[in-house]
């Protein structure tokens with residue numbers, strides 16, 4: 001299985017790839033640029049290409065994560081436009097690094113007409129895909145429901161992708177903490193949501209799993225990631241998810257606090273154990 005965690009790129013993209021294989025993981029996520037800004041980054045294409053090469057050599061799968069202010073659904077046209085430009089920049093970097101794609105949250109809409117929020121998402125996605133022809137995809141992440149009503153269901157993922165002009169450029173990111181927080185999942189095995197993801201054609205397009213435990217109870221709508229084994233989801237459900245055949249080649253990536261010793265070894269070992 002492909003197992004890993006979020007890594008820093010402060011020493012460069014290729015250094016993150018080196019840190020991955022020297023740390024014994026074969027998947028990682030990174031911020032392609034400053035995570036707190038939609039500002040565009042002029043990056044070193046050759047350095048990014050070295051990252052891609054190292055990942056090919058060592059069979060490492062990677063995904064980029066878009067900056068926090070990225071908002072496909074924004075009711076503010078300036079934010080939406082800057083989101084589109086920023087995502088094209090993220091895709092460019094991710095593609096050069098040989099990554100599967102760029103994780104982007106479903107979106108947060110604060111306006112008065114919920115439907116307009118969904119329309120904004122579709123418009124933003126269409127604007128990005130019409131200007132993008134690389135291999136890296138946009139990976140739409142399911143949400144926890146903490147800041148928005150949007151993007152917490154399998155149906156919404158299916159609909160958004162289905163209504164876009166170029167669905168082949170879009171895939172999905174599942175986040176175990178978000179699905180638990182929203183109440184979509186209570187940590188049970190053979191979960192109903194998975195059956196729905198199969199029947200609505202979502203599961204076959206899941207490209208990455210954010211593998212996080214949850215500090216709060218199911219349905220609490222609190223997006224607080226906990227270290228594996230110290231949250232409310234429980235081992236049984238997390239272990240089951242790792243055994244879903246359709247997810248066998250999909251990277252499972254931790255976005256959790258480190259273990260007591262400051263490393264992630266205990267959590268990574270749990271994943272290795274669960275994934276075999």
Ligand SMILES: [Zn+2]
Nearest residue numbers: 141175210255
């Ligand atoms: Zn996540």
